Amino acid sequence: MHKERSVSELANAAQQLLRISPELSYLIQDQQDLASQITAHQLFKINQEQRRIHIAYPFFDIQFFTPQPAAEYAADSLVRSNFDYQHHKSEQLEDFFLQDIHFQTGDLKAQHPLFLRGKAQQLREILADDIFNRVLGEQKLTAALQRMNPSQAQFTDQLMMDLQFYHVPAVQNSLVDQTPIDKNILQCFQQLCRLDTVLAHDFLPLQPLMESFDEFCFSAAQFLDPSVYRIVSLFYREQFNLNELIELEDDIRLLYLHAKEQPHLLGFVRLMNREVWHRSDLLSKQYFLTANHRIWQKKAALLPLFDCKRAVNWLFKQSAEVLDWISLNIQHSNIRTAVTALSFVDCSQMHPQIILAVLQYFQHVCARLFIQSCHAIAIEQNWFEHPQNKTVVLQGTKQAMDDHRVAIRPSILYLDEWMALASNIAKHDDLAMKKVYLRLSRVMQAFMLHLQKVTLNFPEDLMAFILPETQRDRDFYTVLQRHKMPQDVFRQQFYVQNSGTIRKSIFDAYVRDYLSAYFAETKAVPKTVTWSGLFQQSVAWHENNQKEEILAKLKKEFSLADWKPFCAAADVYFEQWHFQELQSVERIIEESKKFQHCLAASYAQRIIEGEYAAFHMSHLLHPLRMTLGCIRQNGQLSFDQLELPNNEKAAEHLVQAAQQFIQWLNAEIDK
Structure with a gap:
């Protein structure tokens, strides 16, 4: 009874059963007549104007209604499903469409083929079962x-027992005893007489069904009112089913007018108390500048969202895609500093995806850079002694017993205090906030202009994929093919490279990691700063850091190492040259730092193990200084390399002088 059977086995058995009992052919024909309506009608047909989905048969549909804001608690649902026809309700089909289909909102990645196949098979079985029941199949x-006559009953039982559906002549026994066939056995016959068995793969073929189902999952914007879809996509950021939509109806009614009038700002209602959603001024600028606990939830009302009107004015000009991300992350003060910094930059000609990319790239470093600048200006302009500063003092400053100001230091732990300090000073100095954010604004602008430059000739639909994570979306390759742009060509636009071998994605943290050091050494970031220029500077900074790390590691590992130098004395003079053998780890590291080359990193261990020797080579009369490297083998030296600072190779006549010294030194050692 539980034997697994292939589709072809079942289809073959169904055909044999039809040959045994031609009467069953009428049952199959009835089902095919009904199924033909599905094929002709399409399985999922969306009427965008009427906000309606027609499903399978012409008489099944799901209707969506536009909410009436005045009737906040209207009894009528915004979703009405109709799966009744001729006193028969297709409950399985209704449950599948209301519960099992998830419409994608923010998760735009391609759905896995195995998932689609499973859903298509499930729907196919439900439809086959529904068709069977609708024609009174049982x-x-x-x-x-x-x-059946006795002969037909015998052949039928033999067929079913051969297939191990059952083990007794059930049909013959039923005819002889005049008793009903067991329900479980009847279900076996029912399985064989359904269209998905009789027609096998010809009944709603899986591949087209998978494709239709996949498209349907991304179609919510087509059948929902735009304002309703806007609300739903905010509360269900990845996906939703229709039951969840029905549960959201009260919220949709409350927010519908806001979604129509200020759809781009709607994301912020997620941070607001539901009791005030009905207010007509809910998304007014004033609330973004005050920590109103009646309006904002606790997670957002600890501080005003923004300290200055400029940031709020900038905010109100941005697109929904930018503001949705900001509203989702605004409780992190990093984002507040990023938005404020960008508000000092003209973004009016920038694509929303570029603005979003800038915010996302700088989100984890903005606060640190803000504090760095704020601390420098506070010291320079003596903000801690300013009459408007009544809340903070620099840590380490002597305080009177009655001075209750909080001691702060330039640390991310005190970000809110630094932001409050800048805000308080700015109340009486209009330029204070701009001064604090100037350096940060300019490096953000440099990144933004670089992105604008590399995407200048991109078609509009390609702009949606400039962020690396969006390149996993299902439409990415389709759009590339539409514009005949190879994937590699597209992605190469987002790389920067120096004159050497360093090549990095502009979304990599490579330059961002350097900015704190850049701010430390650059008091004023020039207007002309470019991202390419910052990248070149960051290459040198990273290389220097790497060398410092290697040298520190060498010093730690080999500081106590003891080895026998090649020369008895460190200083050796030959003709007009002075040679100093590097006979300690400290001297090797010092030489590497001084000459900015890889001696310590690449050769220290070989020197310690007696396989290599290095000399500082300098001319007695001229300012010529080099590092000579020699291979040490069998008590002799052989020339390996002679380098000037920064790994620059020495001229040939200098190499000859070094080789003559080695020959002389080997001869001296042999004496």
Whole structure:
């Protein structure tokens, strides 16, 4: 009874059963007549104007209604499903469409083929079962079995027992005993008489069904009112099913007018108390500048969202895609500093995806850079002694017993205090905030202009994929193919490279990690700063850091190392040259730092193990200084390399002088 059977086995058995009992052919024909309506009608048909989905048959549909804001608690649902026809309700089909189909909102990645296949098979089985029931299949099947003659009953039982559906002549026994066939056995016949068995793969073929289902999952914007879809996509950021939409109806009614009038700002209502959603001024600028606990939830009302009107004015000009991300992350003060910094930059000609990319790139470093600048200006302009500063003092400053100001230091732990200090000073100095954010604004602008430059000739639909994570979306390759742009060509636009071998994605943290050091050494960031220029500077900074790390590691590992130098004395003079053998780890590291080359990193261990020797080579009369490297083997030296600072190779006549010294030194050692 539980044997697994292939589709072809079942289809073959169904055909044999039809040959045994031609009467069952009428049952199959009835099902095919009904199924033809599905094929002609399409399985999912969206009427965008009427906000309606027609499903399978012409008489099944799901209707969506536009909310009436005045009737906040209207009894009528915004979703009405109709799966009734001729006193028969397709409950399985209704449950599948209301519960099992998830419409994608923010998760735009391609759905896995195995997932789609599973859903398509599930829907196919539900439809086959529904068609069978709709043509009264069970009654017709029972009647056909009861009208079999003994010969037909014998062949039928033999077929079913050979397939191990059952092990007793059930049909013959039923005819002889005039008793109903067991329900479990009847279900086996029912399986064989359904269209998904009889027609096998020809009934709603899986591949087209998978493709239709996949498209349907991304179609919510087509059948929902735009304002309703805007609300739903905010509360269900990845996906939703229609039951969840029904549960959201009260919220949709409350927010519908806001979604129509200020759709781009709607994301911020997620941070607001539901009791005030009905207010007509809910998304007014004033609330973004005050920590109103009646309006804002606790997680957002600890501080005003923004300290200056400029940031709020900038905010109100941005697109929904930018503001949705900001509203989702605004409780992190990093984002507040990023938005404020960008408000000092003209973004009016920038694509929303570029603005979003800038915010996302700088989100984890903005606060640190803000504090760095704020601390420098506070010291320079003596903000801690300013009459408007009544809340903070620099840590380490002597305080009177009655001075209750909080001691702060330039640390991310005190970000809110630094922001409050800048805000308080700015109340009486209009330029104070701009001064604090100037350096940060300019490096953000440099990144933004670089992105604008590399995407200048991109078609509009390609702009949606400039962020690396969006390149996993299902439409990415389709759009590339539409514009005949190879994937590699597209992605190469987002790389920067120096004159050497260093090549990095502009979304990599490579330059961002350097900015704190850049701010430390650059008091005023020039207007002309470019991202390419910052990248070149960051290459040198990273290389220097790497060398410092290697040298520190060498010093730690080999500081106590003891080895026998090649020369007894460190200083050796030959003709007009002075050679100093590097006979300690400290001297090796010092030489590497001084000459900015890789001696310590690449050769220290070989020197310690007696396989290599290095000399500082300098001319007695001229300012010529080099590092000579020699291979040490069998008590002799052989020339390996002679380098000037920064790994620059020495001229040939200098190499000859070094080789003559080595020959002389080897001869001296042999004496």
